Amino acid sequence: MPLFKRRDGATPAPNATIREKYDFRDVLGTGAFSKVFLAESKSEAGQMYAVKCIDKKALKGKEESLENEIKVLRKLRHNNIVQLFDTYDEKQFVYLVMELVTGGELFDRIVAKGSYTEQDASNLIRQVLEAVAFMHDNGVVHRDLKPENLLYYNQDDDSKIMISDFGLSKTEDSGVMATACGTPGYVAPEVLQQKPYGKAVDVWSIGVIAYILLCGYPPFYDESDANLFAQIIKGEYEFDAPYWDQISDSAKDFISHLMCCDPEMRFTCQAALAHPWISGNTAYTHDIHGTVAVHLKKSLAKRNWKKAYNAAAAIRQLQMLRLSSNSNRLQKQASQQQPTPPQPTPAFHA
Structure with missing residues (x-):
């Protein structure tokens, strides 16, 4: 069974594939787990889209996160929010058909x-x-x-x-x-x-x-x-x-x-x-x-404050920050002879 439904709530026909509806052109970008393609609709001549192609092997264990992203995008129809038009769940890849945005950062x-x-x-x-x-x-x-x-x-x-x-x-x-x-x-x-x-x-x-x-x-x-x-x-x-x-x-x-x-x-x-x-x-x-x-x-x-997010490094830094904070608090409480409860260590998620 497909993981994701179309935006109208219907499940795509088993034999319907994205390449039957779109001609894939250039690669617009590449991420850790996906590629984004420029694609033209076969039913709307000249109508271009950005198609995000997500590798299911890389997605393993993160399906819930993607389902949540799709759920959110389907709720948001606004002039200043990039739109999700359709989804395709195929054997090796999940495809998101997105609004094409070409103006740059x-x-x-x-x-x-x-x-x-x-x-x-x-x-x-x-x-x-x-x-x-x-x-x-x-x-x-x-x-x-x-x-x-x-x-x-x-x-x-x-x-x-x-x-x-x-x-x-x-x-x-x-x-x-x-x-x-x-x-x-x-x-x-x-x-x-x-x-x-x-x-x-x-x-x-x-x-x-x-x-x-x-x-x-x-x-x-x-x-x-x-x-x-x-x-x-x-x-x-x-x-x-x-x-x-x-x-x-x-x-x-x-x-x-x-x-x-x-x-x-x-x-x-x-x-x-x-x-x-x-x-x-x-x-x-x-x-x-x-x-x-x-x-x-x-x-x-x-690119120091614009760099890609490094979760492992951030976790280490947060631990240092928490440990330093705890150390100062422990010293203060020790001087007051008060016990200190253990504190959880925060962690960022990419």
Whole structure:
């Protein structure tokens, strides 16, 4: 029996194959367990799609994760979310027929632009907030919002932005979220603290992205993940001079409400959309491309805060962070002659 049903709920006919409906063209990308192909529909001449081909052998043990991703994508029909159109479960591979997005990654496009303003950044963040608000209204938490997952729909100057990659997303009705997951640099404090969390983690990540959009470098950075996580937990970031001197107080206020360590006090997507920097006219219109592009180029070249997520390394760093924290607490409690309960070690999941 096929693992996955079509989007209309029907199970594909046993003999129906994806290659009967699509002509496969170029390889658009390659991942650890999959390839993405450019494909043309045989029934709609000229209609192109991105087909993700997932090796079932590599998928073994991860079927539930893929089923969850498909379930989430079927719930989300929004102008700024990459759409899943169909699925095919065949002998060796699972195929996901996705909306074709050709405009490239967010930061690469900004670097290539001739000019770029705070107002441009506001417009980008507004689109992301609208899409994430829609997700949250439908009980979905993305859990891995980052620049690499924000793509331009096409090459047009006024192209919309699209949210992609729902591999770590989860629905609220699937239970309490407490698993440490995400990407170092963009993950919220409560995730690192191993507390139950919810939609607010996505808002924190949007705050980090907004910060980078306005200066070109991340609010939290360290070669050591343990030190990076310690910065995030404490909410240690600055609006450094001279780079932030040209940015409006409204933008700084907006970011401060998104990157708020207390998830109960953090803005919701709806509150963020109502902020004057998004809904009003407080975003400055002077060109900041020169400053932002210089820093983005350096960051993109280093790939240190944009690198692929390394789960094993992150686990080691988190253990070090937890052990250091426990050691300090043990010393304090020993001086007060109070017993210390054992603490769980957090672990990230890629």
